[in-house]
Amino acid sequence: MELQVQLLINTLQIGSVYVLFALGLTLIFGVMKIVNFAHGTFFTAAALVVSTVMSVSVETAGLPIWFSYLIAFTLALLIVCMIGFVVYFFGFQYVLKDLNGSFILSIGLLLLLNGTYLILYGGVPRSIPDVVPGNISLFGASLTIQRLLLIIVAAIITIGLYQLVHRTKLGLSLRAVAEDQEAAMLQGIPFRRVAFYGFLIGATLAACAGALMATVTPVTTVIGDDFLVKAFIIIIIGGLGSVLGAILGGLLIALIESFGGYYFDPSTATLAMFVLVVVLLIVRPQGILGHAER
Amino acid sequence: MLKGNQGLILCILIAIGAICFALFSGDPYYAQVVIWVFTNAALAVTLRFVLLIGELNIATAAFFGIGAYTTAVASTILGWPFFISLLAAPAIAGLISALFGWITLRTKGPYFLLISFAFTEIVRLIYTRTDALGGNSGMIGMFPPIELDTYFPAIAITILAAILFGLYAVERSNLGRVFKAIQNNEDIPRSVGLNVIGLKILCFVIASTAVGLAGGVHAYTNNVIAPADFTYFVAVLALAYVKIGGEGHIIGPIIGATILTIAGQFLHSFGPYENIFYGAIIIGALLLVPGGIVGLGERIKAGTLIGRAER
Numbered sequence: 389m390e391l392q393v394q395l396l397i398n399t400l401q402i403g404s405v406y407v408l409f410a411l412g413l414t415l416i417f418g419v420m421k422i423v424n425f426a427h428g429t430f431f432t433a434a435a436l437v438v439s440t441v442m443s444v445s446v447e448t449a450g451l452p453i454w455f456s457y458l459i460a461f462t463l464a465l466l467i468v469c470m471i472g473f474v475v476y477f478f479g480f481q482y483v484l485k486d487l488n489g490s491f492i493l494s495i496g497l498l499l500l501l502n503g504t505y506l507i508l509y510g511g512v513p514r515s516i517p518d519v520v521p522g523n524i525s526l527f528g529a530s531l532t533i534q535r536l537l538l539i540i541v542a543a544i545i546t547i548g549l550y551q552l553v554h555r556t557k558l559g560l561s562l563r564a565v566a567e568d569q570e571a572a573m574l575q576g577i578p579f580r581r582v583a584f585y586g587f588l589i590g591a592t593l594a595a596c597a598g599a600l601m602a603t604v605t606p607v608t609t610v611i612g613d614d615f616l617v618k619a620f621i622i623i624i625i626g627g628l629g630s631v632l633g634a635i636l637g638g639l640l641i642a643l644i645e646s647f648g649g650y651y652f653d654p655s656t657a658t659l660a661m662f663v664l665v666v667v668l669l670i671v672r673p674q675g676i677l678g679h680a681e682r
Numbered sequence: 683m684l685k686g687n688q689g690l691i692l693c694i695l696i697a698i699g700a701i702c703f704a705l706f707s708g709d710p711y712y713a714q715v716v717i718w719v720f721t722n723a724a725l726a727v728t729l730r731f732v733l734l735i736g737e738l739n740i741a742t743a744a745f746f747g748i749g750a751y752t753t754a755v756a757s758t759i760l761g762w763p764f765f766i767s768l769l770a771a772p773a774i775a776g777l778i779s780a781l782f783g784w785i786t787l788r789t790k791g792p793y794f795l796l797i798s799f800a801f802t803e804i805v806r807l808i809y810t811r812t813d814a815l816g817g818n819s820g821m822i823g824m825f826p827p828i829e830l831d832t833y834f835p836a837i838a839i840t841i842l843a844a845i846l847f848g849l850y851a852v853e854r855s856n857l858g859r860v861f862k863a864i865q866n867n868e869d870i871p872r873s874v875g876l877n878v879i880g881l882k883i884l885c886f887v888i889a890s891t892a893v894g895l896a897g898g899v900h901a902y903t904n905n906v907i908a909p910a911d912f913t914y915f916v917a918v919l920a921l922a923y924v925k926i927g928g929e930g931h932i933i934g935p936i937i938g939a940t941i942l943t944i945a946g947q948f949l950h951s952f953g954p955y956e957n958i959f960y961g962a963i964i965i966g967a968l969l970l971v972p973g974g975i976v977g978l979g980e981r982i983k984a985g986t987l988i989g990r991a992e993r
Contacts, residue, residue, distance in 0.1 A: 422793050482969060487791055488738050490926055492968050495918045499961030507955075617803045620796040628792055655811045663806045665797065666785055 390528035395646050397526065401535050403602075403642030404542030405597050409615050410634040412551060412593035412620040418566035418629035419586035422483060422490030426475070427619070428612030430591045433471055433501070434598030436509050439587040442516045452614035457519045457603070464599045467593055469612055471501075471677055472591035475514040484583060485569070498613075505609040538593040538600050545596055546635060549589070553631050566629050618645075623660050625668060693933070697843040704835035713835040717903050719943045722840035724896040725916065726923035726935030727849050731889040733929060734853065735882050736865035739791060741782065741798035744805045745775045745890040747912030749897025754821040755909055757813070764827050766867065768898045770843075775894020776887050781884040787879060804915045809909040820908030824901045838899045845892045850932050852888060861885050922960065923947045926967045928974025937975050 416424050441460035451459075483489035490678060514516045522533045553559040558584025561582045564572040573579050598612065599642055605611070622641050641661055648657030700720070704713045725746060732739035749771035758766030764983025786797050810818045826834040852858050863871045864878055872878045902905050919942070920935075942963075949956045971978060 417792065421792075423795060479969065481967065487795065488733075489968060491738060491795065492921060492964055495921075495970065496961045496964035500965065501961075503955065503958035503961065617800055620800055624793060624796050624800075649788045655807055658804065658807055663799060665800065669785060669789060669793075669797065 389652075392525045394452060394529035394531075395650055397529055397531050397535075398638070399642045399646040400539050401531075402645060404546075404637040405601050406615070406618060406622060406642055407546055407635050408542055408593050408597035408600075410619045410626070410638050411631065412590035412597075412627055413619050414440065414623045414626065414631065414634040415553075415586055415593070416590040417541050417623070419562055419583045420480070420490075421485040421569075422480070422487060423494070425482075425491060425494040425592070425616070426501065426592070426617045427494075427594055428614075429498055429501040429505075430468050430472065430565075430594035431598035431601070431612035431615060432505060432609060434468050434595035435602040435607045435611050436609065437464040437467050438602040438668055439514050439516050440509070443514070446517060453517055453519055457516075457542070459654035461599045465595050468598075469588060470545050470589055472588050476587050479634070480587060481580065481584070484580075502609060504614075511609065512618070513608045515606045516602055519603055531631035534603055535634075538604060542597075542600060549593065550631060550635075552589075556580075558585060621665055628666045689933070692973065694847075697839070700843070701836050702837050703793075703864045704839050710835075715901070715947060716943070717835055717838050717842070719940050720839050720846075721896055721900055721903070722923060722943045723936045724842050724845045724936070725893060725920040726927070726939045727746075727846055727921040727932060727947040728889040728893040728896070729917060730924050730929055730932070731849055731853070731892070732886055733859065733924070734861040734865060735885050736788075736969050737882075738795050739798050739886070739889070740782070740795065740914050741779075741801050742889070742893055742915055743912055743913055743916035744798075744802040745893045746900070746916060747805060747909075748778060749775045749894030749902040749905075750907045750912070751815060751821070752894070753898035754824050755815070755899040757901075758821060758823045758972070762829065767901065768895075771898030771901075772891040772895040775897065776891035779890030779894075780883065780887050781839075783883040783890075787882045795948060796869075802912075802917065805892060806909045806912055809912075814937035816908075820906065820911075822906045824905055824907075826902050834983060835903065836909055838903055841899055842896060845896060846932075846936065849888075851894060853932060857884075882985075904979070919960075922967075926971075926974050926976075928976030928978070930973060930980070931976050934974050934976040942973075 413427050434478050438460040441463055442456050445454055445456040447565055471647060483493050486540050520533045523530050524533055561577045563579055565579055567578055618641055622637035623634055626637030645657050648660050700716050704716055707713055729742045752771045752774040753767050756762040756770045809815050868878050923938035923942055924935045928934035949959055
């Protein structure tokens, strides 16, 4: 029993980061109809900023750790938004709805940004100090308070995004553009501006995931790339462009990874995900919650 | 550009020249570079071949790897003779691609792109976790037989050139026209009674078989293969060759592969700057020279070089 609870908590912890990452990817796909292979670089950038700022403010300036983390988190979001702004204006706005073009552009960005990170940051993994030290036990399973906070913050962001997409005017235009861009434009929705907002929100979600992940794992310049393959599997399972699909898919993949990785081994778990995708493609090619291609 | 027989004859002459160069140059390094150019050209052309039906096929990298590993297993573990282990590569790659295509080609666009990406990474994961395939360090010891050793570069280039000409022939045939029709609007070929899914699978299997053969040649050329040689990045570079050369004509990817492979030989010493350079080239080519070098040639002819090309 304790073991299962422990594995479930692990599922939630991995899953919350997967969900944030996949949500950004699926949102960008929904409004721009492109697959952003450079999504991991937003994640990495945030983690790198957090680790750099923390080491400066804690070790040099001597500020308290929780305060430094708040500053680092905010700075990470700002910097990723700036990167997102630059790559959108100099690149992505020319490849809206162009699958092959956007693939090439985002791969080029991936190379360019990862190379830049390596030069600026160096190849050595670095860890940040515990923001909130201590352990608690839940139903017999123990976990650090830090990881519990990670799950809670990720859940709040996810719920916030869900509300944004389903309750606000911006969310309505995001959904309208995702469903049928031309009909949305006929209703007076400025497609390009909405696409830009969608892209920035997606980048910010990846940045949140990266900044949170930096608290529980050592930071390297390729930290975001590991998430990419799994995020793709998640959004295929959930259906491209579906917010709820990304949430459910993220939790499902985390469940397989956590339980499969314990009872068998991690590579069997990854293979199981792939088999799941293959079966799903045969039965329901548009994903669990996706719409059929028009 | 290069549409008539003159262009074809020129290409045949270049291929014969490359084979003669490999036979008589005497410098193994230059012969190796020529083989790399042809291998990369084969990768780019097979990637473009699936683009004919409108799908971006990252699994090109996976089938390149499957071909290389098949040849490696056949020649080192099973001890099969040279030509048979070489031919096992396209056979196995073709079989697996038929199964993979049958499952995945019902989807299209982004779904196919993502699933082929995931497939490539997972096949690579299988190599690293299988001890019989050498795990992370890969396999060594694929040597052509001693008596063929001096001729091997020439044989390799002949096979790779045959792949290029073969795919060109298919593209120019009626079958190739049907593939392009599927890209334009697949409902129209379907409306005249063609089995569109079957044709898509056929196109995919032809490309994968060809790239599997190139993988087999790669195993014998390199003598050493490792999982890290077959990441999705192989397909990304192939796509860069296609984009820089231009995808309008089959000669485009070949030009792109030649230029970037030779440029890459000078860039190996730059470390992390190498990736930045490739990234910048890819972005620059996409945004500034849409249509690639072939497209550039056509625009000079048409007198529309100044100003953005239509997208």
